[in-house]
Amino acid sequence: MIEILQLPLGPLQTNCYLAICKETMEAAVIDPSWDGRRIAQIASEQGAIITHILLTHSHFDHVGGLAELKEATNVPIYIHPDAVPMLDQAAEAAARFNLPLTKPPAADNMLAEGDVIEVGNLKLEVLFTPGHAPGHVCFYVREENVLFDGDVLFQRSIGRTDLPGCDHNTLMKVLREKIIVLPDETAVLSGHGPTTTIGQEKQWNPFLQ
Numbered sequence: 001m002i003e004i005l006q007l008p009l010g011p012l013q014t015n016c017y018l019a020i021c022k023e024t025m026e027a028a029v030i031d032p033s034w035d036g037r038r039i040a041q042i043a044s045e046q047g048a049i050i051t052h053i054l055l056t057h058s059h060f061d062h063v064g065g066l067a068e069l070k071e072a073t074n075v076p077i078y079i080h081p082d083a084v085p086m087l088d089q090a091a092e093a094a095a096r097f098n099l100p101l102t103k104p105p106a107a108d109n110m111l112a113e114g115d116v117i118e119v120g121n122l123k124l125e126v127l128f129t130p131g132h133a134p135g136h137v138c139f140y141v142r143e144e145n146v147l148f149d150g151d152v153l154f155q156r157s158i159g160r161t162d163l164p165g166c167d168h169n170t171l172m173k174v175l176r177e178k179i180i181v182l183p184d185e186t187a188v189l190s191g192h193g194p195t196t197t198i199g200q201e202k203q204w205n206p207f208l209q
Contacts, residue, residue: 002122002144006189007042010034011099012061015191019141020048021120028052028119029069030139030148031191033061048193052119053077056150057133058087059163060094060101062191067102076108078117078126079103084134084136086165110139124148128176131171133157138179145186147198153179153188158207172207180208 005018014033020043022025027048032039050073055063058079070077079087086093087104094101111117113128118138124139132151139148148164151159153175161168180190202208 002146003046004146004189005042005046006195007033007039009038010061010064011097013192014061014064015149015189015193016065017189018046018048019119019122019124019139019146019148020046021122024120025049025050026081028117028124029056030054031056031062031150032065032069033158033191034064036065036070037072039065040072050130054117054124054139054148055079055083055087055107056148056191057136058083058090058104059133059151060090060099062150063087063090063104064094064099064101065120066104070105077105078109079107079113080083080111080135080137082130083133086134086196092207112143113137129174129178131161131169131174133163134165140182146181146189147179147182147186148189149191151191152188153196153201153205154190154193155188155201156205157193158205175208 001022003020007016016033017030091103115126117124127138186198
């Protein structure tokens, strides 16, 4: 059974998620967007033990807390290889917006389509979902009907495709072939904004009509 904490953090209020296996209390941090020490503290207050740091992609607002969290926990960081160059440049990208960001540490493990990350008894399936950013992935917890989708699909919107490394046609193909084919009851936990469901977005999202 999963417990999920949504933590909007940083100047862009980017959602970081704690995905906790209620049976073992092992937890994954998905997109440590800012304030890594605070994320570690919140996990500790919940009685959770962080075992994985998972990155949907490496835009600076999704990795702003990565250095602090790695220092606090020393657990492995997982990323898709195509997202590594942008991770290396995250501090420089933040500086262009006059935001101080400690250079993120290198990832420990590379992700690929079809990988299954085990966090306690939870199984997070890796979906390769580029379009918004190079190396973007989603994490799908099939047994719990939960999708941690980064910046692919939002409530009534989709990820931006006007940034370096973006491609609108690729994102739309990902949405058609990998995202909206999931069960309607699947909860979509995005990088920004509130939780929605696949069914709601198929009905109301103007980009999916």
